[in-house]
Amino acid sequence: MKPLGQQVLKVRSKNAGPFWVTIDIFCGSPEAYAAILSRLNTADVARLYGTPEQLVKRFDIADLWVVKFSIPRPVVQGAAADRDMHGAQWAHLLDEMVL
Amino acid sequence: MPTRVLVPSGVLGLGFDRAALARGVAMRPDIIAIDGGSTDSGPFSLGAGQSKYSRAATKSEWRDLMLARAQAGVPLVIGTAGTCGADATVDWMFDITVEIATELGQTLRVARLYSSQTADTVTTALAQGRVTPLTPAPEIWPDSLAQMTNIVALAGAEQMQAAIQTGAEIIIAGRTTDTATIAALPLLRGDHPGAAWHGAKIAECGALCSTNPTSGVIVVDFDETGFTVEAMHETALCTPHSVSAHMLYENTDPFILYEPGGHLDVTHARYTALDARRVRVEGSEWVPGRYTVKLEGARVAGYQTTILAILRGAHYAAHAREWVAKLTTFLTDTISRRMDMAPDSYSIDFRLIGVDGALGALENRQGQPVEVGVLGIVTAPTQAIAAEIGKLINPFVLHYPLTEDEELPTFAFPYSPATTDRGALYEFALNHVMEVSDPMQAFRLTVTEVGA
Numbered sequence: 389m390k391p392l393g394q395q396v397l398k399v400r401s402k403n404a405g406p407f408w409v410t411i412d413i414f415c416g417s418p419e420a421y422a423a424i425l426s427r428l429n430t431a432d433v434a435r436l437y438g439t440p441e442q443l444v445k446r447f448d449i450a451d452l453w454v455v456k457f458s459i460p461r462p463v464v465q466g467a468a469a470d471r472d473m474h475g476a477q478w479a480h481l482l483d484e485m486v487l
Numbered sequence: 488m489p490t491r492v493l494v495p496s497g498v499l500g501l502g503f504d505r506a507a508l509a510r511g512v513a514m515r516p517d518i519i520a521i522d523g524g525s526t527d528s529g530p531f532s533l534g535a536g537q538s539k540y541s542r543a544a545t546k547s548e549w550r551d552l553m554l555a556r557a558q559a560g561v562p563l564v565i566g567t568a569g570t571c572g573a574d575a576t577v578d579w580m581f582d583i584t585v586e587i588a589t590e591l592g593q594t595l596r597v598a599r600l601y602s603s604q605t606a607d608t609v610t611t612a613l614a615q616g617r618v619t620p621l622t623p624a625p626e627i628w629p630d631s632l633a634q635m636t637n638i639v640a641l642a643g644a645e646q647m648q649a650a651i652q653t654g655a656e657i658i659i660a661g662r663t664t665d666t667a668t669i670a671a672l673p674l675l676r677g678d679h680p681g682a683a684w685h686g687a688k689i690a691e692c693g694a695l696c697s698t699n700p701t702s703g704v705i706v707v708d709f710d711e712t713g714f715t716v717e718a719m720h721e722t723a724l725c726t727p728h729s730v731s732a733h734m735l736y737e738n739t740d741p742f743i744l745y746e747p748g749g750h751l752d753v754t755h756a757r758y759t760a761l762d763a764r765r766v767r768v769e770g771s772e773w774v775p776g777r778y779t780v781k782l783e784g785a786r787v788a789g790y791q792t793t794i795l796a797i798l799r800g801a802h803y804a805a806h807a808r809e810w811v812a813k814l815t816t817f818l819t820d821t822i823s824r825r826m827d828m829a830p831d832s833y834s835i836d837f838r839l840i841g842v843d844g845a846l847g848a849l850e851n852r853q854g855q856p857v858e859v860g861v862l863g864i865v866t867a868p869t870q871a872i873a874a875e876i877g878k879l880i881n882p883f884v885l886h887y888p889l890t891e892d893e894e895l896p897t898f899a900f901p902y903s904p905a906t907t908d909r910g911a912l913y914e915f916a917l918n919h920v921m922e923v924s925d926p927m928q929a930f931r932l933t934v935t936e937v938g939a
Contacts, residue, residue, distance in 0.1 A: 402736070402737055403526075403527060403737065404737050404738055404739040405526060405737075405739075405918075406526050406529075406530070406915040406918070407621075407622075407623055407624075407915075407918050408739045410735070410737065410738065410739055412735045414732075436849075436851075437849060438848065438849055445739060445740065447740070447741055447742075449735075449741060451731065452728065452731060452732055452735075454732070454735060456735055456741060458739035458740070460622070460623050464625070464914065464915055465526070465529055465530070465915065466529035466530040466531070466913065466914060466915060467788070467914045467915075468788060468789065468791075468834065468836070468864070468866050468912060468914075469836065471838065471844065471845055471846065471847050472845050472846070473528065473529045474527065474528075477845040477846055478846075478849075480846075481846065481849060481851065484851075484852070
């Protein structure tokens with residue numbers, strides 16, 4: 389059990405338009421990709437971001453050893469309650485998630 | 488017919504490598520295409536109808552590209568001019584172009600493609616059932632559309648092709664999709680449609696699809712079966728991994744990309760290294776669909792005044808959340824009594840920098856910060872009210888005590904006055920598509936001779 393970020397190459401997040409944030413986990417090797425696939429479940433990611441699971445889009449991309457999540461922003465980019473205009477801090481939560 | 492597109496960088500204003508640009512020009516491209524904007528920095532640009540980049544940076548880079556155009560003897564195209572692609576920023580870009588043309592002694596045919604929509608146009612389309620919400624979309628109705636300061640439609644390949652076919656040497660387009668400026672000419676010349684859109688998506692952020700993302704310049708060769716991409720900077724390599732990984736970037740779905748008139752599907756795309764620098768891509772599919780254009784709009788959601796205090800005392804830093812909760816209750820009551828304002832007619836949001844400033848309720852870590860920054864954001868119906876609330880709360884943000892029996896504390900204000908009027912707060916208010924019977928229905932094209 390250790391933070392996800394220590395098991396993969398990198399985790400990044402960014403807006404995908406004003407209404408979505410997308411998070412990419414670059415596993416870096418087929419072994420790391422297989423390990424992440426077996427341990428990371430979508431429900432835990434949804435809980436981490438306070439989003440209903442059915443709204444979370446997940447893509448397991450074997451060719452790139454990437455797991456990608458897209459999540460509708462609970463606060464639209466730039467609205468009064470937004471805290472992170474570019475959505476790049478979301479990655480840290482997943483990076484630090486222990487699994 | 489094979490088509491070579493030179494993309495100097497991901498966006499005008501962020502810089503590109505001059506030597507790499509020269510190398511790209513020497514490869515004799517058929518067109519030079521660059522993006523001028525995005526929604527990425529937030530709603531201000533669209534709301535206010537202003538470029539986020541400085542005029543100086545824009546002019547300096549555009550001058551280099553105008554010289555490159557003259558040397559290459561091919562059209563130069565900018566999409567989403569002035570960050571948001573509203574009519575005002577298209578004209579801003581046109582003014583810069585005229586200025587440079589005069590300075591360089593260039594005589595030019597300049598086409599402007601306008602993308603702004605009136606509220607009436609969209610209201611009519613809404614009434615006719617031609618406006619469809621995407622997920623998630625803000626609710627819209629005629630009054631909400633009328634309140635938007637700017638509405639733009641995203642042009643696709645057809646509108647760019649109409650601009651190219653005017654024979655203009657420079658095309659300044661309002662809001663376009665990120666890909667349309669690059670895909671337009673290959674599509675016009677009969678290259679593979681899946682490859683045209685896919686190659687455009689790969690190249691739209693310039694060298695971001697290579698191993699040296701900040702070097703900017705990319706050349707894409709389109710033909711009847713696929714496309715080949717190469718970065719122009721000596722140290723920038725395009726690899727199957729760097730190229731295919733770019734489909735992840737700022738996309739909710741890494742395989743599907745919607746454009747006016749259909750969508751791109753790259754599920755079966757094959758990425759092959761031709762050598763250490765170049766990647767060949769085949770197998771991408773274009774799937775025709777309804778002809779819709781995406782709409783973007785922004786409206787004023789209030790006016791803001793901010794205040795920043797720093798809590799350095801260990802006790803206050805440790806109890807910042809509790810302090811802010813007490814302070815907020817006190818201020819709500821004070822504003823209600825002194826300004827006769829109901830709590831739902833304005834908002835005060837205190838962000839604790841050093842505690843959970845970036846993530847708010849999602850934050851799951853705790854630490855012992857040396858100090859905590861308290862950023863107060865007041866949002867009110869007018870700037871005058873927001874400023875007045877700022878002045879009213881100022882002494883309490885400076886001195887409010889955690890307990891009643893202690894000596895009045897004084898926190899750190901980093902500047903005087905402690906409050907800053909931020910002006911209008913804009914918010915994105917549309918995430919919809921509008922069906923049009925003719926691609927040019929929602930766009931306008933004008934051609935002007937400039938210079939000399």
